[in-house]
Amino acid sequence: MVALNKKSSLLCMKSENIFWSEGQITREQRWARNGHQGCVVWLTGLSGSGKSTLSRGLECELFARNFQAVVLDGDNLRHGLNSNLGFAPEDRSENIRRASEVGALLASAGHVAIIALISPYRQDRCAARDVARRTGCPFVEVFVDAPLAVCEERDPKHLYRKARAGELRGFTGIDAPYEAPENAEIHVRTGELGIEASLALIVENLLPRLAIS
Amino acid sequence: MVALNKKSSLLCMKSENIFWSEGQITREQRWARNGHQGCVVWLTGLSGSGKSTLSRGLECELFARNFQAVVLDGDNLRHGLNSNLGFAPEDRSENIRRASEVGALLASAGHVAIIALISPYRQDRCAARDVARRTGCPFVEVFVDAPLAVCEERDPKHLYRKARAGELRGFTGIDAPYEAPENAEIHVRTGELGIEASLALIVENLLPRLAIS
Numbered sequence: 001m002v003a004l005n006k007k008s009s010l011l012c013m014k015s016e017n018i019f020w021s022e023g024q025i026t027r028e029q030r031w032a033r034n035g036h037q038g039c040v041v042w043l044t045g046l047s048g049s050g051k052s053t054l055s056r057g058l059e060c061e062l063f064a065r066n067f068q069a070v071v072l073d074g075d076n077l078r079h080g081l082n083s084n085l086g087f088a089p090e091d092r093s094e095n096i097r098r099a100s101e102v103g104a105l106l107a108s109a110g111h112v113a114i115i116a117l118i119s120p121y122r123q124d125r126c127a128a129r130d131v132a133r134r135t136g137c138p139f140v141e142v143f144v145d146a147p148l149a150v151c152e153e154r155d156p157k158h159l160y161r162k163a164r165a166g167e168l169r170g171f172t173g174i175d176a177p178y179e180a181p182e183n184a185e186i187h188v189r190t191g192e193l194g195i196e197a198s199l200a201l202i203v204e205n206l207l208p209r210l211a212i213s
Numbered sequence: 214m215v216a217l218n219k220k221s222s223l224l225c226m227k228s229e230n231i232f233w234s235e236g237q238i239t240r241e242q243r244w245a246r247n248g249h250q251g252c253v254v255w256l257t258g259l260s261g262s263g264k265s266t267l268s269r270g271l272e273c274e275l276f277a278r279n280f281q282a283v284v285l286d287g288d289n290l291r292h293g294l295n296s297n298l299g300f301a302p303e304d305r306s307e308n309i310r311r312a313s314e315v316g317a318l319l320a321s322a323g324h325v326a327i328i329a330l331i332s333p334y335r336q337d338r339c340a341a342r343d344v345a346r347r348t349g350c351p352f353v354e355v356f357v358d359a360p361l362a363v364c365e366e367r368d369p370k371h372l373y374r375k376a377r378a379g380e381l382r383g384f385t386g387i388d389a390p391y392e393a394p395e396n397a398e399i400h401v402r403t404g405e406l407g408i409e410a411s412l413a414l415i416v417e418n419l420l421p422r423l424a425i426s
Contacts, residue, residue: 023269023284025276033279056236063238066246068281070322071236080344081314084307094297101294102315109283109324131293 027136030110034068036210038107040100040132043116044125044181045144046173047159048151050190050198051116054144057199058114058206067210068110072099074117087170093124100128107137112210120178140209142202143184146191148173185209240349243323247281249423251320253313253345256329257338257394258357259386260372261364263403263411267357268329270412271419280423281323285312287330300383306337313341320350325423333391353422355415356397359404361386398422 031037041058043051055071062069074095078085081098085091096119106113119125125141132139151173152160163171170176181187186205188198244250254271256264268284275282287308291298295311298304309332319326332338338354345352364386365373376384383389394400399418401411 024273029276060237063242068323070318072318080317080348081311098294098311102318104293105283105285105315106319106322109319110281111322 027108027110030108031212034110035212036067036112037138037212038068038110039112039138039140039206039210040103040107040128041112041114041140041142041206042103042119042125042128043114043142043144044119044184045190046146046148046151046178047118047171048154048156049144049146050195051118051144053195054142054188054190054199054202055114055116057195058202061199061203062112067112069112069114070106071114071116072103072106074099074115077102089170093121096124096128097131100131103128104131104135104137107132108135118172118178120172120176122179122181125181138209140186140206141181141184142186142188143181144198145180145187145189150191240321240323243321244425247323248425249280249325250351250425251281251323252325252351252353252419252423253316253320253341254325254327254353254355254419255316255332255338255341256327256355256357257332257397258403259359259361259364259391260331260384261367261369262357262359263408264329264331264357266408267355267401267403267412267415268327270408271327271415274412274416275325280325282325282327283319284327284329285316285319287312287328290315302383306334309337309341310344313344316341317344317348317350320345321348331385331391333385333389335392335394338394351422353399353419354394354397355399355401356394357411358393358400358402363404 027038043055045051052073055073059069059071077095077099081102082095085095096117099115099117103113103115129139129141155161159168159171160174162168163174172178186202188201190198193201240251256268258264265286268286272282272284290308290312294315295308298308309330312328312330316326316328332341342352342354368374372381372384373387375381376387385391399415401414403411406414
């Protein structure tokens with residue numbers, strides 16, 4: 001049996017009644033065994049820009065290369081962890097906050113956590129970056145950049161049509177703003193590049209960031 | 214480059230405006246590569262019964278056996294994902310619900326997710342089991358069973374002392390109930406067994422459940 005400390009070290013933090021239980025397996029040990037760093041890869045962009053497709057493609061690519069990788073898709077989260085949230089501004093922020101926290105947990109546990117969320121506000125994306133930093137995990141922002149006209153033309157979920165018809169309120173790009181990233185680590189113009197080329201660009205830029213230093 | 218579907222399959226679920234993005238890497242593929250099933254291992258018991266210590270020990274044991282394993286500690290979650298929750302009954306339920314969802318995400322992604330939470334109500338633990346089932350992951354409930362008198366004597370966080378002094382309200386075992394599991398998959402009497410023996414019992418009962426069938 002593995003040697004076991006008799007008592008986890010308890011460090012009192014924040015509240016005097018909530019403690020911090022320190023694990024004996026470090027993030028670095030997990031990463032070393034997996035052969036790559038954990039990481040939060042955050043895909044932001046308009047609805048229809050290609051986030052879900054690229055995130056699934058990236059997951060596939062990484063899995064084939066023997067990486068631990070998993071997608072947290074914004075819509076999927078809304079069926080589970082975030083099923084009690086709506087689309088009011090504070091709910092959208094909380095939606096992003098929870099995704100950030102889970103992404104950081106997954107990255108600490110060894111995964112490349114690929115998060116696909118419109119996440120239209122810079123402030124929310126900065127907060128997500130801070131959560132990853134707090135847990136010692138790299139954060140890579142990917143701006144999935146397609147012009148509104150292109151996204152609206154694609155309209156894979158028919159949401160733009162509904163928004164234009166006034167059936168959806170506060171829809172990003174129509175009657176709610178999208179604040180484009182200014183310093184995203186990876187910028188992929190999906191209005192010009194096809195899916196395969198976009199994915200290749202992301203993979204090429206991401207892999208060196210996952211190497212164990 | 215890996216072959217890539219041009220478009221993730223979108224299955225409309227629940228809300229007509231929230232879609233489900235299906236991944237191309239299945240849970241079974243992840244498990245096969247890891248050499249074991251993902252699983253939610255849920256440790257329930259009174260404060261001071263040994264949940265955190267045993268969960269950390271289990272994580273260590275599994276890591277040493279080359280399993281992907283990670284602890285979600287109730288107190289730690291309250292510093293991150295659940296930092297906006299208090300201790301009112303509905304907040305405690307939401308605390309457990311979120312832990313269940315994250316546990317199921319981790320198990321789907323290939324991990325043995327070890328969750329250590331007092332989780333005093335049967336209803337909440339049943340709901341946690343349902344979440345794991347919904348995602349097709351095994352759920353193993355571990356009753357970490359020490360008599361109240363023993364836990365109060367240990368009182369590692371000095372919380373029983375505070376609860377007896379009236380400084381903490383709604384403290385499980387003192388002025389809030391603990392509903393003991395009736396059909397836990399693993400029952401470990403930590404009032405009688407030491408840490409090493411308790412851990413050995415859990416590992417012995419857990420390993421066969423993680424085998425790929």
